[in-house]
Amino acid sequence: MSHATSIQAAMGRYFGLAGSDRRLLERLERRPRRAAKGESLWSAHAVLGELYILQSGWACTIRDTCEGERQVIELLLPGDILGLREFTFRRHVTDAYMISPGIVCPFPHEDIVDLVAASTPLTIALFAAIGRQEALLSERMLVTLHHTARAQIAHFVIETFIRLAKLQPVDPAEMPFPISQRLLGQILGLSPVHINRTLRALERDGIMKKHKAFIVIQDEARLREMADFDGEYLSDQMDGLRTRLAALDVRGVTGA
Amino acid sequence: MSHATSIQAAMGRYFGLAGSDRRLLERLERRPRRAAKGESLWSAHAVLGELYILQSGWACTIRDTCEGERQVIELLLPGDILGLREFTFRRHVTDAYMISPGIVCPFPHEDIVDLVAASTPLTIALFAAIGRQEALLSERMLVTLHHTARAQIAHFVIETFIRLAKLQPVDPAEMPFPISQRLLGQILGLSPVHINRTLRALERDGIMKKHKAFIVIQDEARLREMADFDGEYLSDQMDGLRTRLAALDVRGVTGA
DNA sequence: CGTACCTTTGACGGCTGTCAAAGGAAGTGG
DNA sequence: CCACTTCCTTTGACAGCCGTCAAAGGTACG
Known part of the structure; x- marks a missing residue:
């Protein structure tokens, strides 16, 4: 943090x-x-x-x-x-x-x-x-x-991991995650009780474990698989517009 | 249409x-x-x-x-x-x-x-x-x-009614609604079967009835109530920024 | 050291999904 | 104009994921 x-x-x-x-x-x-x-x-x-x-x-x-x-x-x-x-x-x-x-x-x-x-x-x-x-x-x-709740949690954890990794190096074995079970429920629209049960199950299956302020990802492959994860929506690429922006620059429309 | x-x-x-x-x-x-x-x-x-x-x-x-x-x-x-x-x-x-x-x-x-x-x-x-x-x-x-599904449908119908009313006069007794039950399910994340059951219930209760391409709203008050509807998020008002935009205009930054 | 919040677990109920099947409505092609 | 296809609507039976309620233990902070 x-x-x-x-x-x-x-x-x-x-x-x-x-x-x-x-x-x-x-x-x-x-x-x-x-x-x-x-x-x-x-x-x-x-x-x-x-x-x-x-x-x-x-x-x-x-x-x-x-x-x-x-x-x-x-x-x-x-x-x-x-x-x-x-x-x-x-x-x-x-x-x-x-x-x-x-x-x-x-x-x-x-x-x-x-x-x-x-x-x-x-x-x-x-x-x-x-x-x-x-x-x-x-x-x-x-x-x-x-x-299901299991897939939702998996998806959110991977998504957050990728977002974080763009800001700082992140170790899957100790990913920052200052989010309580209650808050995780409010993010996914699930009750804290069900969040808890699902987290325990993920832990029992040796996939991931949430601690107070960080998560240990033990089996990233299975996590991704159960999350049906396709990260294209996280892409920062923007090729198309760069050309047009460059064209503006040449014409001196933008600030020097 | x-x-x-x-x-x-x-x-x-x-x-x-x-x-x-x-x-x-x-x-x-x-x-x-x-x-x-x-x-x-x-x-x-x-x-x-x-x-x-x-x-x-x-x-x-x-x-x-x-x-x-x-x-x-x-x-x-x-x-x-x-x-x-x-x-x-x-x-x-x-x-x-x-x-x-x-x-x-x-x-x-x-x-x-x-x-x-x-x-x-x-x-x-x-x-x-x-x-x-x-x-x-x-x-x-x-x-x-x-x-619940009932509230979701009520909410979506009212929201769409308000959006439409900004574009054209809309009669609650004959609101354009070219959306099949299947599509409505895809909008709300519900199965078409459950959409159907819920629509029938709304019809039995004399609240609204969906036809092929339009909806008859029979009891708008109850519809709003069960939707827990607060339309503030649909507001087009933007006072604050108009002042700043006007200031730009005076300084001649924007096109004439 | 107490208070507040978070985590954990069990029991029970209900909203909603799936499967299946049949009856309409609409559009197509002959 | 009529057969045919396709999509939409409707209904019943059954299962399951998840919410609610309740209670207890743990942990952090004042």
């Missing part, structure tokens, strides 16, 4: 960023601050104010039903922008809070507009980031609705 | 568009063509080529599991852009096809880049459109994972 990722590194995943673009992103990170575990970053129905760049720690956005059930919508890892998906809304649709302690950089949500006005490549990178988050959501939907 | 909506009207939902922006959008609609019911617009894993503006008819994007189950990810109505969510991907993540016959306007996906370079307000409108589609997806996830 001590690993920190800047927004530059995260946005640079899709294609190289110009120096001017880097400076624009740096401005969003001017006010880093610590955020405690469980700290709320915003609440549903609140008028939009600041969004946050997550530099370290894990966070999530959630929705509650009126019967008191809670569903995690997205899991944010270091380098992600918290609230990007709803910056065009007047009021927040979700709640957001820190899963583990970390560092966040708040910035006014309207600053995204300036960023869009200032740099086309950066804007495309924002679209890419939103698109990836949305792909995660689609995939989760597919899995939660059509696979 | 004969009702057509231009992309201009759809994008203009969020705030007024300048004449220059309207012209940019018009260029995307230069090549309207008929699309048959069931026609495929793209397939998963295919390299991205053209995206489509949906002018009339209903369409959807789907994902298949390797066990042959099919999940609808998003339902597109006239005025929506098909593929906007994945224009930054190298390959398609979903399949897309027409639910009912309609008119689509294909355009190269790279043109979005030019559009972003040309107009900040238009780009913000694109973010707004993506954000709304994503809110639909989050809400669907919440409902499918935490409510």
Whole structure:
């Protein structure tokens, strides 16, 4: 959890960023601050104010039903922008809070507009980031609705492993995973009781074991197999648009 | 189904568009063509080529599991852009096809880049459109994972009613709904058998009745109640950003 | 050292899936 | 215009995954 990722590194995943673009992103990170575990970053129905760049720690956005059930919508890892998906809304649709302690950089949500006005490549990178988050959501939907709890857990663990591995070296025998069984249930839409039973079964079968804040993956092959895992939706490749972006650059449309 | 909506009207939902922006959008609609019911617009894993503006008819994007189950990810109505969510991907993540016959306007996906370079307000409108589609997806996830089939159907019908009502006058006693029971199952993640049973029950209780291509809503109040429906996520309001956009305009950053 | 949260396990019930079969409705081709 | 095919709708029987309720032990933190 001590690993920190800047927004530059995260946005640079899709294609190289110009120096001017880097400076624009740096401005969003001017006010880093610590955020405690469980700290709320915003609440549903609140008028939009600041969004946050997550530099370290894990966070999530959630929705509650009126019967008191809670569903995690997205899991944010270091380098992600918290609230990007709803910056065009007047009021927040979700709640957001820190899963583990970390560092966040708040910035006014309207600053995204300036960023869009200032740099086309950066804007495309924002679209890419939103698109990836949305792909995660689609995939989760597919899995939660059509696979058993065992497959869902397997899928989520592999997906998270791959996302993490893009940020830092990760050992399958000790993968960071600061997620309680209750929270895992809220991510997958399962009861904590059933999560527990399924985790015990996975452990008995020698496939994986969850500890307090990390997971030991013992049999990655079987884990992938039972998750029916195809990671194409996690790809950062973006060849097609790079050509068009380069063309803009030549015409001097984007910032120098 | 004969009702057509231009992309201009759809994008203009969020705030007024300048004449220059309207012209940019018009260029995307230069090549309207008929699309048959069931026609495929793209397939998963295919390299991205053209995206489509949906002018009339209903369409959807789907994902298949390797066990042959099919999940609808998003339902597109006239005025929506098909593929906007994945224009930054190298390959398609979903399949897309027409639910009912309609008119689509294909355009190269790279043109979005030019559009972003040309107009900040238009780009913000694109973010707004993506954000709304994503809110639909989050809400669907919440409902499918935490409510019974009866509530899920009620929720989807009301949501679709509200979306339609933004495009054309809709009579609750004869709401267009060209969706088979099988497809409804693929939208909600339920088996067609169970969809059928639940629809019959809703009909017996005098709440709503689905016909071939339309729905009769008999008791909207009870339908809303059992759906636990809160439509805030469907709001098009965007006050906060309009101020910032106006500021850009004064400084002459956006096109005249 | 106590309080709060997390984990674990058992018993029981129910919503929903699967399998199977039959009756419509719609479109196709002769 | 009629046979044929195909897809959609409908219903019954049965099974199973998972939720709820309840209770106890463990662990962290103040």
